[in-house]
Amino acid sequence: MDLLDNYKKAWDNQPEEVHKFSTIEIYKLAHSKSSSIVKWIFIIGIVELAFWFGINLLIPDSIYKIYEDFNLETELKIFMVLHYVVIIIFLYFFYLNYKKISIVGNTKKLIQGIFKTRKTIKYYVYYNLAIAFLGSLVMNSVMLSDSDKLMEIMNPENLPVNVNQLITVTIISQIIALLIFMVLLWFFYKLLYGILLKKLNKNYKELAKLDSIN
Amino acid sequence: MEKDLETKFLSEFEENQNIAHKICRLYTTNKDAHNDLFQEITIQVWKNYPKFRGDSKFSTWMYRVALNTAISLYRKSTRRVKTQDISDFAYKIKATAYDDTEELQLKSLYKAVHQLNDIDKALIFLYLEDKPYKEISETLGISSVNARVKMNRAKEKLKNILNP
Structure with missing residues (x-):
């Protein structure tokens, strides 16, 4: 008898795996993209934060002169700090979502995790759009409420211009700039998070289907 | 349709x-x-499942996909520790108590197979699973003759490790 034949018998009689996977677990393993999508959302969130930070550092100080002129420097600083705190809180939520989805639990919990992530992203995008809109609204109303100062800044050489005309032009150009900015921002989020959300939605639907079978 | 699949x-x-x-x-x-x-x-099995035509048994097809995954993963990874984590493994085997000698045999069998290279591991695995040469050659994508030659070499290597 071959030496290996003895071992073969031991092999045939070996116990089955103690930790067997259920169909739900197998499903999750086979579709183990969900948690990686959430991970990407988290990473993109951080990159985005770094990007806006970077832009702030790159902007020349002269831009801030207009805030100085209107004595808005402190307000701007407070606003910026608050804004970043909110974004960091959002990042923390993204991270929590990621943790939750990575842990193997039951389908219901996974569905809830995906659902929560979707909600967090939605609020994140809304927040960013709202803050862009409100920020410029506040800035403009402060600027326009003090027409003398506005004249001083916009017309340093004191050329003969009609105040009303200048204000109208400023308002119109501001509105157009704001609209363009909002649309660009909206596209940016729609594209970036939309793609990730779409995949997440697909997983969600499949999971819900599976849950109804079991 | 997709749901059924x-x-x-x-x-x-x-x-x-x-x-x-x-x-x-x-x-x-x-x-x-x-x-x-x-x-x-x-x-990998799920990704390739739509290509599974059903002209062989699912298990036969799964042997192929699973083994090839293990082989390619094993090849790619250089960081994987080669030394055996004996305590961890012993625990696993101990989970169910049965014949003592068989238990020891199984342990030394695993220990020996861990020292083989990725292809030899696959060959020994298919041998232990009693697969015919035709299936072995199909699973590993080599000719039947080649499978026989390689199998004999792998078995020799294993015997040498088990019984030096």
Whole structure:
């Protein structure tokens, strides 16, 4: 008898795996993209934060002169700090979502995790759009409420211009700039998070289907 | 349609998951690595499932996909620790008590197979699973003659490790 034949018998009689996977677990393993999508959302969130930070550092100080002129420097600083705190809180939520989805639990919990992530992203995008809109609204109303100062800044050489005309032009150009900015921002989020959300939605639907079978 | 495919995959994979577990035991030496490989096998089997025509048994086809996943993963990874985590493994085997000598044999068998290279591991695995040469050659994508030659060499290597 071959030496290996003895071992073969031991092999045939070996116990089955103690930790067997259920169909739900197998499903999750086979579709183990969900948690990686959430991970990407988290990473993109951080990159985005770094990007806006970077832009702030790159902007020349002269831009801030207009805030100085209107004595808005402190307000701007407070606003910026608050804004970043909110974004960091959002990042923390993204991270929590990621943790939750990575842990193997039951389908219901996974569905809830995906659902929560979707909600967090939605609020994140809304927040960013709202803050862009409100920020410029506040800035403009402060600027326009003090027409003398506005004249001083916009017309340093004191050329003969009609105040009303200048204000109208400023308002119109501001509105157009704001609209363009909002649309660009909206596209940016729609594209970036939309793609990730779409995949997440697909997983969600499949999971819900599976849950109804079991 | 897709729903049917998925349900079918899930039930067949669950039924045959022991194939994947056995491969994981041969190619990895700790629980984390075992689960990692198991996950990768699950992903690959599901990804390739639409291509499974059903002209062979699901288990036969699964042997092929799972083994090839283990081989390619094993090749790619250089960081995988080669030394055996004996305590972890001993625990696994001890889980069910049966014949003492067989238990010892199984332990030394695993220990020996862990020292083989990725292809030899696959050959020995298929031998232990009693697969005919035709299936072995198809699974590993080599000719029947080549499979025989390689198998004999792998068995010799294993014997030398088991009984130096």
